[in-house]
Amino acid sequence: MSGDSKRITIPIGPQHPALKEPGCFTITLEGEKVVNAVVGVGYNHRGLEKACEARTYIQDLYIIERVCGICSHTHSTAFCQGVEELAGVEISPRAKFIRVIMAELERLHSHLLWLGVAAHEIGFDTLFMYSWRDRELVLDMLAMLGGNRVNYGINTLGGVRRDITPEMKQLIHKTLNAVEEQNKYYIDLALHETTLAARLSGIGKLSHEDALKYGAVGPVARASLVDDDIRVAEPYAAYDQIPVKVVTDGHCDVFGRAVVRVLEIMESIAMIRFALDNMPDGDLAVKFPRKIPAGEVFSRTEAPRGEDTHYIRSNGTDKPDRVRVRAASEANWHGMQHMLEGDYLADVPIIIAAIDPCYSCTDRAFVLKDLDRGRERVWDWQSLKRYSIDWYKERGFDASKIKLAERRI
Amino acid sequence: MSGEEKVVALILERYPFLEGKITIQRRQRIIMPPLNRDYFEDVFQFVVNEAGFRRFHLVIGVDDGEDLGFIYALSNEDKIVLLLKQKAPKELPYIKSVCSVFPNALWHERELVDLFGAHVEDLPPGPTYPLPDGWPAGNYPLRKEWKVEYFDRETMTYNPPAEASAAAGTDKAKEADK
Numbered sequence: 001m002s003g004d005s006k007r008i009t010i011p012i013g014p015q016h017p018a019l020k021e022p023g024c025f026t027i028t029l030e031g032e033k034v035v036n037a038v039v040g041v042g043y044n045h046r047g048l049e050k051a052c053e054a055r056t057y058i059q060d061l062y063i064i065e066r067v068c069g070i071c072s073h074t075h076s077t078a079f080c081q082g083v084e085e086l087a088g089v090e091i092s093p094r095a096k097f098i099r100v101i102m103a104e105l106e107r108l109h110s111h112l113l114w115l116g117v118a119a120h121e122i123g124f125d126t127l128f129m130y131s132w133r134d135r136e137l138v139l140d141m142l143a144m145l146g147g148n149r150v151n152y153g154i155n156t157l158g159g160v161r162r163d164i165t166p167e168m169k170q171l172i173h174k175t176l177n178a179v180e181e182q183n184k185y186y187i188d189l190a191l192h193e194t195t196l197a198a199r200l201s202g203i204g205k206l207s208h209e210d211a212l213k214y215g216a217v218g219p220v221a222r223a224s225l226v227d228d229d230i231r232v233a234e235p236y237a238a239y240d241q242i243p244v245k246v247v248t249d250g251h252c253d254v255f256g257r258a259v260v261r262v263l264e265i266m267e268s269i270a271m272i273r274f275a276l277d278n279m280p281d282g283d284l285a286v287k288f289p290r291k292i293p294a295g296e297v298f299s300r301t302e303a304p305r306g307e308d309t310h311y312i313r314s315n316g317t318d319k320p321d322r323v324r325v326r327a328a329s330e331a332n333w334h335g336m337q338h339m340l341e342g343d344y345l346a347d348v349p350i351i352i353a354a355i356d357p358c359y360s361c362t363d364r365a366f367v368l369k370d371l372d373r374g375r376e377r378v379w380d381w382q383s384l385k386r387y388s389i390d391w392y393k394e395r396g397f398d399a400s401k402i403k404l405a406e407r408r409i
Numbered sequence: 410m411s412g413e414e415k416v417v418a419l420i421l422e423r424y425p426f427l428e429g430k431i432t433i434q435r436r437q438r439i440i441m442p443p444l445n446r447d448y449f450e451d452v453f454q455f456v457v458n459e460a461g462f463r464r465f466h467l468v469i470g471v472d473d474g475e476d477l478g479f480i481y482a483l484s485n486e487d488k489i490v491l492l493l494k495q496k497a498p499k500e501l502p503y504i505k506s507v508c509s510v511f512p513n514a515l516w517h518e519r520e521l522v523d524l525f526g527a528h529v530e531d532l533p534p535g536p537t538y539p540l541p542d543g544w545p546a547g548n549y550p551l552r553k554e555w556k557v558e559y560f561d562r563e564t565m566t567y568n569p570p571a572e573a574s575a576a577a578g579t580d581k582a583k584e585a586d587k
Contacts, residue, residue: 041516042539050550050557085435215465215513233488234437298438298482298490309482311469324469326517331466334513 006030012348014043021357029345037340039333052323057083057292058157060320064310067325069150070113073099073106074303075325076155078310081236082299083157086292086314094282095159096238101172101275102145102154103237103301104268108179109138110304111261111268114356115186118258121350122199127189134182137175144168159285169276176269183265190255190262200255204339204351207252214335217328218306219264220355222248223256230302242274254354261356290318303328305356329357412487413439419460424452437489443478443496450505453481456493457510461485465511468518470525472553477502477525497527499552506531524551 013024022043028036048067052060064079065072077099084091112135119127139149145162146152154160164172189196206216211224221228229246231239247263249256292314299310306328313322332355339351392398410418413433420441421428430442444452456462462483471478476496484490497504504521506529507514519538521527526549540550548567549555559569 038535040536042537042541045539045541047550047557054557212464213512215511296440296492297434298492300490307466309466311480311482313471322469322471324467326467330516331513334515 007035009036013040023352023357025340025348025352027340027345027348032344032346034340034343034345034348037337039336041333049323049325052320054319056290056318057320060323061155061157064323064325065151065153065155068303068327070110071106071303071305071308071327072151073102073154074301074308075310075327077103077237078299078301078308078325079312079323080155080157081301082297082310082312083292083314083320084288085297085299086295086312087157087289088293089158089286089288091159091286092282092284093238093280094163095284097241097275097279098160098162098164098284099155099237100239100242101164101272101279102142102152102160104272104275105138105142105145105172107268107304108265108272109135109142110356111265112138112179114261114304114353115258117353117356118200118254118350121353122196124196124199127186130182131186134179137179141172141175144171156285156288158288159283161284163284164276164279172272172276176272180266180269183262183269186262187266190258196258197255200253200258200350201251202253202255203343203347204254204257204354205252205342206335206339210335210338211252214338215331216306216335217331218303218356219257219260220332220335221306222246223260224252225250228307230300230307234300236301238275241278242271244271254350257354291316292318292320305329306331329355333357411436412489413437416460416485416489416491420452420456423455423459424448439489439491441491441493443473443476443494446495446497446504449493449495453493453495453507456483456491460491462491462493465507465514466490468507468514468521470521470527470551472499472525472551474553475499477527477552479504479521479527481507501528502526503528503530505529506533508533523549525549526552 007028007030009026009028011024011026014022024040024043026038026040027034048063051063055063061076061079065076067075112131116128116131116135119125119131142152143149145164145168146154154162206214206220206224208225211221211226216224216226217228225248227246227248229244230236231244232246245267247260247267249259251259294314294316296311296313299312301308308328309326311322311324312320315321336352336355340348343351413436416439417431417433420431427442432440434440462485464484466482466484469480469482471480473496475498477499479495479497481493481495482490483493495504502525504527506518508518509531515533515535516538518529518532519535522529522532523537523540526547543565545565545567550557556569560567
């Protein structure tokens with residue numbers, strides 16, 4: 001209990017209530033209302049920037065891709081294009097289009113993931129399950145293109161590592177049709193479902209002026225009528241050749257952030273379709289020097305959560321002198337205290353979740369040890385899936401007989 | 410005249426001594442030379458209030474050997490990014506907080522304290538960021554002389570050999586504070 005007997009201060013976290021990510025929120029309440037909030041982060045600091053200084057640029061790419069599980073491609077794109085600028089290397093037009101397609105698929109899966117998390121936080125678990133089911137379709141596409149559900153490893157210095165074949169293109173189009181159809185339902189929910197609007201409206205307020213003052217980025221800023229989007233402000237990769245419509249909303253609250261994200265899903269789908277149909281032929285990657293001339297670069301990309309910035313300083317060797325990464329979440333935390341104050345304790349989880357803070361994803365390929373036979377082997381996704389289906393079948397539950405809706409690929 | 414050239418002309422009109430030192434790296438990128446604190450504060454106010462660079466993205470710490478560098482990334486309504494640089498001697502790395510102008514500089518400046526050992530005057534009170542509780546005092550991991558191989562994670566102690574310890578020097582700013 002604080003000095004004022006009417007006030008009580010409670011710590012929430014480090015395992016905080018919205019996402020399974022370490023962060024500590026010290027909330028001071030007067031009754032049920034939040035009168036003060038102190039955000040504490042840093043529990044997950046891994047020293048990546050120091051690690052980058054001791055490794056070569058190509059080794060750093062693997063570190064940078066793991067800054068965030070969800071926005072991994074956006075980070076590696078920011079890093080690659082920064083190093084490419086330092087080296088004076090222009091990548092092929094086809095590689096630029098592939099980077100955009102991956103980036104927009106990443107945005108799709110990130111926004112669908114957020115929609116599920118947000119729905120879960122407000123007790124709308126049906127929507128949570130729907131959106132995560134649909135997200136699986138997108139993850140399947142990402143896995144098909146990159147070989148992983150997260151950390152796709154598509155980018156390399158000088159271009160991309162994998163191509164998109166006509167068969168893959170066809171499958172992506174088919175998947176997009178399914179995701180689009182389902183997203184129309186989410187848009188309808190977001191715009192017309194009264195319980196959803198009642199639960200999300202008026203909480204986590206961030207006015208247009210405050211969004212600018214606290215440096216909000218991405219959907220958080222755009223839901224406060226700040227029309228900033230690096231894809232338009234400073235087009236990178238192939239965004240200068242693809243129509244990009246910036247979605248904004250004037251609700252300035254959690255509801256607005258939900259509206260922006262579901263509408264952005266439609267825009268991403270349109271961008272991927274355009275990119276697939278207009279992708280030029282060409283090489284995937286160009287020859288890239290090992291040593292990078294001395295210089296500095298400030299590289300920006302638009303992650304699903306907003307602007308990612310990478311500052312890279314080179315010194316003429318094969319290792320960078322300095323790498324500074326600022327992810328979008330780092331920018332959006334600054335306004336969190338302001339967003340929480342004045343709202344009810346019960347709204348704290350959804351307000352935190354509404355900025356879509358980052359958390360790590362687990363890798364899907366791992367080593368399993370057969371204890372009976374004492375063997376180890378790496379299981380790929382398909383074998384894990386088969387194992388799972390067989391495991392349940394042996395126990396009387398045959399998942400393969402479940403008929404999902406026709407829209408399922 | 411491009412937007413970038415107009416910005417540079419505006420700055421040079423006010424600060425002629427910067428002639429030939431400001432670089433237009435490419436479209437939407439202007440890089441300023443490192444400035445001493447005395448000049449920096451005045452130039453900072455000018456580029457924010459009169460040149461229109463009212464969006465703050467972050468401040469980046471760099472180790473320049475004898476000096477610590479602080480690079481403030483700002484942008485204007487034309488989406489031009491200006492990298493405004495300040496330098497301070499590593500032995501006495503005093504800089505002034507810009508939180509009163511840009512509240513979103515708070516965590517970035519706390520990071521300069523933790524990782525580079527900067528002394529940020531007028532930094533609002535609050536938790537440190539991002540190093541963990543129990544991190545040994547006087548250890549600034551993003552300084553070049555700090556080597557990860559000398560750090561013992563188990564005991565949270567930094568144990569350099571004698572010559573490396575001498576090279577790393579002491580935190581004279583702390584001594585000065587006393």
